[in-house]
Amino acid sequence: MTRPPVIIVNFKTFAEATGERAVSLAKLCEDVSEEHDAGIAVAPQAPDIFRVSSAVDIPVYAQHIDWIQAGSYTGHVLAECVREAGATGTLINHSERRLSLADIDSCIRAARRTGLMTVVCTNNIATTAAAAGLNPDFVAIEPPELIGSGVPVSNANPDIVKSSVEAAKRVAPDVEVLCGAGISKGEDVRAALALGTSGVLLASGVVRAKDQRSALLDLAGGVSRA
Template sequence: MFVLVNLKAYPCDPVAVATAAANAADDSGVRIAVAPQAAHLEAVSETGVETWSQHVDPVEPGSQTGHTLAETVADAGAAGTLVNHSEYRVKLADLDGSVRAAERAGLETVVCANNPAQVGAAAALGPDAVAVEPPELIGTGTPVSQADPDIVEDAVAAAAAVDPAVDVFCGAGISTGEDLVAASDLGATGVLLASGVAKADDPRAALDDLVAPL
């Protein structure tokens, strides 16, 4: 089970959260990664935690002022990137371009999708994984695996029908170890979460609780 912690733009200490995640990963043997804001990628990577970008743009090196270049993200220490998070939706053509840019730079990709139909469309682009996360559940503390488990099962089936090599992650409302177990039972191979760790008073304790059942 892969645990990807998205720090979004929360006013947390990214290095402290990353250090907690690195230690929790070492102690538990669970794969845990942290996705900070772009300006913090290098500092987070230096903690030793697996580091991911929150986004890369569908651009090549050159005259691209203001864009997030996949190669720069990789140079800063990132191993992968999110694309098309519900808080940063992109057009289908740009989504494909971002996945290709990430591949060019040697980055893993997780494409976010709202529902099983979008999961199937995203899987057709050939990312490493697709994360299904209904936007209405994001930040609520109510996981999709509990609110509507059929969405997760249908998402797994939709991805498998298009490309069995594409993993399916479960996002939105994930915050406890029980949520991870439920996601796994429904066929997900990873989870995407944010506030449960980024806004926790003690990120290490939150992570330990999260991975304890694993």
């Protein structure tokens, strides 16, 4: 069984997606997700997970967890804590929050122990193959030079997406691949799916859009099962 296509909206630490505005944006994502039968998940900042997950019924992801278990770790993000706050998944190793190889592996184990879906972010084909070797649920390939560029990776570099899917599947047939960087339109999402991905990871394309609702509607058109 293949999971339906997914759009993960990373709220980063954008002012437009902090606190009350994180809740509003998550509700917008929920509305569009329901109207269009599209799988949209949101990844708010850690302090916003609880209030966001209390307000919506779509999947809420953490942006990061640490490799730790419960114990003496100040200022760390415990998988069990984000889970109890309502998250059902987590990004791991985003390009803005790189982790050591050993810690990525430990985070995947911590997430699995806690029942969180895992999305490991990577930057090229080789690291996608490597991440797949750790058996996360998803690997999200994001060429760093395209992040926040407005130039969609599925357009600028379809080969890196296609080869990443192939490399990941060769190492771990069950892992699913997302792509990110520069995604902002439904056609970008369709292109990404046509290249073998299971969806997209994006941020500024929605969060910083002049009209967040329109941006979401356009994107949802790209994955809609309707």
